[in-house]
Amino acid sequence: MKKILGKCILFSLIFIVFTLMLGQLFGGTKNDTLDGFYYEKENTMDVLFFGSSHAYCGMNPHILWQEAGIPSYNLGQPEQQIWTTYYYMKEAFKHQRPKVVFLDVLTVNYDEPYRPLDNSNINLDDLKLNFTKLENIKASVRASERPYFVFKLLKNKGNWKHLKKENFTTHFIHLKHPNKGYREEFGIYENKKPELPTTQEIGILPEKVEHYLNKIITLCEEEGIQLVLMKTPIYVSEEAQLRYNRVKELAKNRDVPFLDFNEKYEELGLNFKEDYLDELKHLNFRGAEKLTRYLAGYLKENFNLPNHKEEQAYASWNVDLERWLRRDEELRLRQEKDLKTYLERLIASPYKEDYTLALTLQRGEGDTWQKELKEQEGIAQELEAIGFEGFTTKTISESDYYIGVIHAGELIYEEGGDQLLSFEKELGGIPWHIQFLNEQTSIKVGENETAKNKGQIQLVVYDKNVERIIDSSSFELQGETVKR
């Protein structure tokens, strides 16, 4: 009898282990921020950010590091409900001992009993399987679906049709997140400064929401962690404002600071035309920088957090910051709309020695504006300053075709003419091939090819440090200026 029992137990164990492994293999795209969190070394973070997408778009750990040498991680998740956040915190505190934790309170609005399945997948699947995750599943998922979240295989088996290399390799390890959980957003939506509700009335939070908000506050108290509630600078409806007022009241009663950034537009130096990704909901990378800078100042002022910048253990953070700054420069370059300011930025860029620039022109029927570039305010100077010396000379500007290539700060090729020009050379180990086709210009760098219609000036910037094209744009005359 014992032997039979032994066999059954062994069988069950093998079954459970194998099922969990297959569950990992069959998983969908990993939650990279959560995965990146597990990658980080234990007990290295002093600050953690929690909340919704507003959190993961709004706080950039690189900036916090830059300003104050404070290591932080952003654990914001899309449309996360506050009870899920509570268990996220419990899980996070097993791996990190932060001194300060910021919670974005947009989450008090997600009060439906259960999120749609896709959202639960993202929020829950990549948590490590332990009792905290089980409690999280219990709070966040309806009863009939809970077994599927405990044994992910049952939910994700449909992926058998879509298995890729990642399923067999990276699904079993943790990968570093390049921005410590922060999701850089690049787009710009031009907003106007909003008219926000001024009501001071205290609303009512749904029971489960308030219950978990209190639990979060208690948890941080017990762990000796300073909790700071915050609301990113976003549009709020009257109804939402009532809830936030209740949150403010609760925070006051429980002695928790509440930062309402809707009241701090000036302090942030917020630019409504530049700093938002969408209609007053998510900040883009510029807005995030401003918000994080403010938080850095706030932390310096109110807490005595050590500056780890010189520490050997945190050397990689400095490397990551350098990478971010380069990326920041790239994003700003890509946002430049005007050819003149574009060129100015290129000239001023601290990374321009690493860039390879290609400038091409294929004149369209009756296009004359390129000839008049000299008259365009300052563009001629910029072109010369950057190195395309011959672009505005008479011969070249009257030609139908032009190619100019600057590599490592030097003009290595410049040609203008009325026949189809082409350029083919290996630069820094990468083959470049520029040629003019019937209606288009083709610029091929390594495996990547961009093509633009004739009549436009095309600029391609390649950064050898990150080994890719960081921008490929066309400019043409629009009205009085040359723009994208």
Place this chain on the structure above:
Amino acid sequence: MVFNSFHFLLFFPIVTVIYFLIPHKVRWAWLLMVSYYFYMCWNPVYALLILLSTLLTYLSGLLIEQAKEIKKEKKAIRLQKLWVILSFSLNLGILFFFKYFNFFIENINKIIESLSIQLVVPSFDVLLPVGISFYTFQALSYTMDVYRGEIKAEKHFGKYALFVSFFPQLVAGPIEKSKALLGQFNEVHSFEYERAKRGLLLMLWGLFQKLVIADRVAIVVNTVYNNYMEYAGIPVIVATLLFAVQIYCDFSSYSDIAIGASEVMGFKLMDNFKRPYFSKSIAEFWRRWHVSLGSWFRDYLYIPLGGSRKGTFKKYRNILIVFLCSGLWHGASWNFVIWGFLHGFYQVLGMSLKPVRDYIVAKLHIKRGSFWHKLYQISVVFILVDLAWIFFRAATFSQALGIIKRLFVYNPWTLWDGSLYQLGLDPLDFIVGLIAIALLLSVSLLRRKMSLRNWLLVQPVVIRWTAYFTFIYMILIFGIYGPGYEVQPFIYFQF
């Protein structure tokens, strides 16, 4: 509770473990309790109904046996017949009310309407209690068995109630005869490891058939049959072929799980499906498909009517009656009656045409036992059965006719132009389905000559465990279940 649910996966081990831990004396009580729990998970109220049928047939058994004691033979027989008639009419009456009342009223109304009489008989909104057709027949078999003296009346009400409600076969069969099952509750069962493994393997095979095959092909069948106006030709043929697969896998898988579950606990249930699509005649088909129902009708309707002993005309009449009833048993709709009638008609036609067939075989010097002739017979039977399935699956009679018409549209190119992948299954799913069906076919062919379970159970442990895990993961990975999939109930739950 359904077999393909986490609930059952939790329920079954608990029930079985406790069954073997408690003393034999109280095991019947435990099984009775959990069987009623199992049933009440569907709808607690209808437990009263099954209790009623149980009570009625239990009493009939006692009364019949009491009547047997009467010295005056004529009176004894009259009284016994009375109890039998009462038992049958009351139980069938309950069945009629819950299942056929609305159908009956609808048709009455149609007749009244056609006679231009302004009257509408109101219908009831009655929910069909799950399994009522199955347990009613099972309970009635007891009345007949006592009457025929094939079994002694069961005095122990609890054990009798367990016979009617035994959870593995309560909801969709096999329909057990009391003489086969009732006595088993007095047997002392000890846990046998090999037997338990056999039972579990059968349950696993049932789950494979249900989740990987039946529910997968159901997607195609549903797409075409629920919207048949949009389809014609090859897709309709494919869907019809797949329905034959679906209904077989769906139904036989339920029986397999029932038989396997019982086997683990030491109970023996009858085989309900014996590779029916290998039948060489419709008559043989009905000896292999839903055997327990066929056997019930044979023993309690066909033979009492005289069977084949009262001449050819009566034989044909009896066959038609039995199959009409069988059709009706399946559902309160003309479609089912027509389906039943078709099967009766096939057999009658087949029998009357036998001289013609004999003549042709002799003239063409066809070897009757040859492989090709057998294959020919199997194909003919399969086509006849599949055509009849159209009436079974289509929602209405006119839809069934519509679908049959659409079978004969000429479009063989649809096999190549990807139309088959527009029916709900993409190429990968289709391939998995075909491979699974091929596996089913191989298993069926092998089972004619050997017991696969016995063969597997003597292989070395590494091979065995690899086979178990492969099977389990095939079900877990390729099964059609889970969030995002529509749960497919077992087809026979509506009967």
